[in-house]
Amino acid sequence: xxxxxxxxxxxxxxxxxxxxxxxxxxxxxxxxxxxxxxxxxxxxxxxxxxxxxxxxxxxxxxxxxxxxxxxxxxxxxxxxxxxxxxxxxxxxxxxxxxxxxxxxxxxxxxxxxxxxxxxxxxxxxxxxxxxxxxxxxxxxxxxxxxxxxxxxxxxxxxxxxxxxxxxxxxxxxxxxxxxxxxxxxxxxxxxxxxxxxxxxxxxxxxxxxxxxxxxxxxxxxxxxxxxxxxxxxxxxxxxxxxxxxxxxxxxxxxxxxxxxxxxxxxxxxxxxxxxxxxxxxxxxxxxxxxxxxxxxxxxxxxxxxxxxxxxxxxxxxxxxxxxxxxxxxxxxxxxxxxxxxxxxxxxxxxxxxxxxxxxxxxxxxxxxxxxxxxxxxxxxxxxxxxxxxxxxxxxxxxxxxxxxxxxxxxxxxxxxxxxxxxxxxxxxxxxxxxxxxxxxxxxxxxxxxxxxxxxxxxxxxxxxxxxxxxxxxx
Amino acid sequence: xxxxxxxxxxxxxxxxxxxxxxxxxxxxxxxxxxxxxxxxxxxxxxxxxxxxxxxxxxxxxxxxxxxxxxxxxxxxxxxxxxxxxxxxxxxxxxxxxxxxxxxxxxxxxxxxxxxxxxxxxxxxxxxxxxxxxxxxxxxxxxxxxxxxxxxxxxxxxxxxxxxxxxxxxxxxxxxxxxxxxxxxxxxxxxxxxxxx
Numbered sequence: 001x002x003x004x005x006x007x008x009x010x011x012x013x014x015x016x017x018x019x020x021x022x023x024x025x026x027x028x029x030x031x032x033x034x035x036x037x038x039x040x041x042x043x044x045x046x047x048x049x050x051x052x053x054x055x056x057x058x059x060x061x062x063x064x065x066x067x068x069x070x071x072x073x074x075x076x077x078x079x080x081x082x083x084x085x086x087x088x089x090x091x092x093x094x095x096x097x098x099x100x101x102x103x104x105x106x107x108x109x110x111x112x113x114x115x116x117x118x119x120x121x122x123x124x125x126x127x128x129x130x131x132x133x134x135x136x137x138x139x140x141x142x143x144x145x146x147x148x149x150x151x152x153x154x155x156x157x158x159x160x161x162x163x164x165x166x167x168x169x170x171x172x173x174x175x176x177x178x179x180x181x182x183x184x185x186x187x188x189x190x191x192x193x194x195x196x197x198x199x200x201x202x203x204x205x206x207x208x209x210x211x212x213x214x215x216x217x218x219x220x221x222x223x224x225x226x227x228x229x230x231x232x233x234x235x236x237x238x239x240x241x242x243x244x245x246x247x248x249x250x251x252x253x254x255x256x257x258x259x260x261x262x263x264x265x266x267x268x269x270x271x272x273x274x275x276x277x278x279x280x281x282x283x284x285x286x287x288x289x290x291x292x293x294x295x296x297x298x299x300x301x302x303x304x305x306x307x308x309x310x311x312x313x314x315x316x317x318x319x320x321x322x323x324x325x326x327x328x329x330x331x332x333x334x335x336x337x338x339x340x341x342x343x344x345x346x347x348x349x350x351x352x353x354x355x356x357x358x359x360x361x362x363x364x365x366x367x368x369x370x371x372x373x374x375x376x377x378x379x380x381x382x383x384x385x386x387x388x389x390x391x392x393x394x395x396x397x398x399x400x401x402x403x404x405x406x407x408x409x410x411x412x413x414x415x416x417x418x419x420x421x422x423x424x425x426x427x428x429x430x431x432x433x434x435x436x437x438x439x440x441x442x443x444x445x446x447x448x449x450x451x452x453x454x455x456x457x458x459x460x461x462x463x464x465x466x467x468x469x470x471x472x473x474x
Numbered sequence: 475x476x477x478x479x480x481x482x483x484x485x486x487x488x489x490x491x492x493x494x495x496x497x498x499x500x501x502x503x504x505x506x507x508x509x510x511x512x513x514x515x516x517x518x519x520x521x522x523x524x525x526x527x528x529x530x531x532x533x534x535x536x537x538x539x540x541x542x543x544x545x546x547x548x549x550x551x552x553x554x555x556x557x558x559x560x561x562x563x564x565x566x567x568x569x570x571x572x573x574x575x576x577x578x579x580x581x582x583x584x585x586x587x588x589x590x591x592x593x594x595x596x597x598x599x600x601x602x603x604x605x606x607x608x609x610x611x612x613x614x615x616x617x618x619x620x621x622x623x624x625x626x627x628x629x630x631x632x633x634x635x636x637x638x639x640x641x642x643x644x645x646x647x648x649x650x651x652x653x654x655x656x657x658x659x660x661x662x663x664x665x666x667x668x669x670x
Contacts, residue, residue, distance in 0.1 A: 050609045300521075308523060308531070312539035312599065315521070316580075319601035 025442055030280050032449060034287035038295060039329045041066060045292055059292045063285065081356050088354045088383070096224060097153045098215040102165075102178060104148070105207040106140040112206060113170040114138040114146070120164040128154040128161045129180055140206075152182040152215035160184045169206065176208060182215035223256035225386035229393055317467045324459045332367055332452055335415050339363040339376075339407055346403035347380060352396070353387040362404070366411065367451045371428045377404045426454060495545060495596065501569045502543055504620045512613050519606060521597040525589035534586040538576030540599030544568055547593030553585045565590065577603055577621060 021028065041062050048058035106112050115137045119129055130151045140146040154161050160183050166175040181188065220228075231249035238248060291298075299318060306314045340363025347355035362376030377400065384396045431451060438450030499505050499513050508516065523542075525531055531542060534554055549566040563585060566572065572587055577600050607614030 046609050050611055304521065308525060308529060311521070311523065311597075312537075315599055316539050316601060319605070 022441070029442060029449070030283040031287055032453070033280065034284045034291055036329055036452070037284060037288040038291035039326050040333055041288070042292060042295075042326065043330070056293060059289060063289065067285070077356060081360075084354050085357045088357055095218050096220050097151050098182065098218040100150050100152075100213045100215055101209070102148045102150060102213065103209040104140055104146045105209075106142060106144055106146075107207060109142050111142060112140045114140070115168040115170060117148075117168070118166045118175075120166060128152055128182065129163055129165070150180070150213065150215075152180070152218055154183060154219055156183075156219060160188060162188075172206075178208070178210065179212035180215065181212070183217055183219065184214060222383060222386040223253055226256065226382055227253040229385050233393060313467060317464055320463045320467065321460045324463055325456050328455055328459050329452065332455070335411060336363045336366060338415055339366045339411050342407045342410060343376065343380075343403065346407060347400070350396075350399040350403060352380060352384045352400065354383055358383060362407070367455075368426070368428070368431045371431065373404065373408050376407075377401070380404070426451070426458065430454065498543065498545055498569050499596075502571055503624055504541075504571070504574065504617060507616060507620060508613070512616070515610065515613060516598075516606075516617075519598075519602040521599070523595050523597055525593045525595065527589055527591055527593075529589050531587040531589060531593075531595065532573055532583045532585075534584065535582050537580055538573055538583045539580070539601070540576050540597055540603070541571055541574040542587070542595045542597050543571040545594040545596060547595075548590040549593055549595070550588050550590050551585050552588065574621060574624065576600065578625070 041059075044062045045055065045058045048061065049055050053061075104112075104114070117131070117136075130153065131149060138146055138148070150165070152161075160181065162179070162181040162184075165178040165180055167178065168175045227249040230252055231247075235248050299322075303311075303314055303318055340360050342359075343362040344355050344359030347359055352358065358376075358380045361379055362373075365372040365375040365379075368375070380400050380403075381397055384400050385393050431454070434450040434454045435447050438446030438453075440446070495517065496510070496513060499516070500508075505513060505516065525547075531549060532538060534552075544566050546568055549570070549572075551563040551566060551572060553561045553563055555561045566587075572585075573583065575581070576583070577598070580600070603614065603617065607618070
C-alpha cells in the first residue's frame, strides 16, 4: 500500500470520526462537563487518597462537600440570580409598546359618527397613550363594526399610568368614557376587575367592546434608554467629529436592537437548556464519579494499546497533557470565580442594578483573552447607564470603570501568575469564531464551552508537538 | 481454574502468573522493602509489555521514561563503541532490571536493550512514579529512598573505580616524569652517545 493511499485513508477516517462526533454532539455535552468536573475535583480526591483513604470513599466525601457547597450557594443567590436574569433579559426583550383594540358595533339601521376622541392623561409631558391615526369623524356603517387601534408606550417601565379616552359620538348625550391603564400594580388591577370595569358596555344601539383597557406591562428597553442618554448627553459633544448627518443615538438603537435580537432571541434555547440542565444534574455527577474512580484504568487501558516503539513517548505525553489540561481547567475556574465574585461585590457596592448577572457575565467573559474584560465592562456600563437615567450617568460610568480596573488588576497581579496554563492565549478572532461555531452547533451551552474546549485542544496539541519534537531531536 | 467461568471470575485468586510477577518484583532491589500489599499497589501502576525476538526495548541515545524489569525471556544489553562497533555488555533474564536512572531524570539512554527471545517485561515509568508520590507519599518515598540508595551505592563504586584509575594515572604520570627527569639529568651521556 502506497503512502498516499495511507494518507487518504487516514483523512477519510478522521473525517468520519469528526462526523460521528458532530452527529452525537448533544449527548457528548454531559460527558464533557463530567470530564471538566472530574478534573476540578481530582486533586482533592488524590490528596485524600494519599492520606490513606479509600478512593471511592474520598470521591464520595468530595462529592458531598462540593455539592452541598453548590447547593448552599444556589440557596443563597439562586433565587436572586434567576429573578435578576429574567428581569434583565426582560429589560432587553420586553415590548416597548402594547397594542389593544377597541371595537364599536353598530346595531342600529343608521350610520353612526364618532366625531372625535380626546385623551385625558395624567402625564402631559410625554404621552403614554396614542392611537393609530384615525380620520375624524369615524363612521360606523349599519350592522358593521369599527376597530380603533390603541397604543401604550410609556416613558418609564416601572410606574403605573392611568388615563381616560373620551369618545364623542353622535347621538350620545355624554362622551363615551374609556378607562385605560398600563404597568398597573397588582392592587390597582384587582380594583379594576372588582368594579367590573372591563365589561362590554351597551350604549343604546352601540356596543363598545370594553369600558376599560389594561394594556399590561411595557416600557422602553435598555437599548432605547441608552440611545436616549447618548442623544442628550454624548451626541452634542461628538457631533462635530461625527458630522451633522450621523445620528449616533439612532445608530445605537438600530444596531443594538438587531444585536440583542440575535443574541437573546434564542430564549427558547435557554429554557430548553435549563430543562436539560435538570438531566445534567443527574448525569454529570454520575459520569464524573466514574471518571474519577476509573479514569486511571481507562487511560491505562488505552495506552496499553500503543505499540512498543511509541509507548514511552505516548505515556509521557499523556501525563503532560493531563497535567496541562488540569492546570488549564482549574486555573480558568479559579480566575472565573474570583473575577465574578469581585465584580459582583464591586458592582453591588456602587449600586448598579443587576449586579449579580453582570458580574457573572464578567467572570465568564474573562476566559476570553483581551476581549473578555472589555465585554464585562461594556455590558455593565450599558446596563448601568440605562437604569440610572440621564442624571449621574457620567459618574456611574466612572464608578463602573474603577470597579473593573480593580478587578482586572487583582486578576492580573494576583490570580493569573498562579494559574498554570496562562500560556494558552487564544487569538480574539479564534475565540469569536469558536463561540459562533459553538452557538450554531449546540446553542447557548455551546457558546459557554467553546472557549475552554478550544483551550484544551490548544494545550493538548502544543504538548504533543513539543513532545514529538523533543523525541525526534534525539 | 474453576469449571464455571462465571464463578471462576468471582472467586478469583492470584493466578500463577501474578504470583510469579510478585516473586520477581520482590526480588528487585528497588522493591525489596515493600510489603505484599504495597507491591500489589505498585503493580497497578506498572505496565506489562511483551517484546518479540530482536525487538528493541530501549534504544541508546533516545530519551528514556523509566525502567524495565524482565519477567520472562532474555534481553541483551549493548552499547555502541567509539568506532561504531556494537559492544555486548550483558544478557539479562527474569528478575533483572535496567533503565532505573531514567526514573530520576529524562536523559538519553546510555545503552540499548534488545529482546533475544520473546520477552515479557514490566515497565515502571517516571510519570507514574511522580503520581505515586502524590497519591501515596509513603510508598513513593520508600521507592525513591531505595532508588537513591542504589544510585549512591553505584556512585560509591564509580568513585572507587575512578580513584583507582586516577591513582593509576598518577602513578604512570609520576613514572613518566621520573623517566623524563632521568633523561634530562643525563643529557651529556645521551649527546655523547649520539655524537659517538
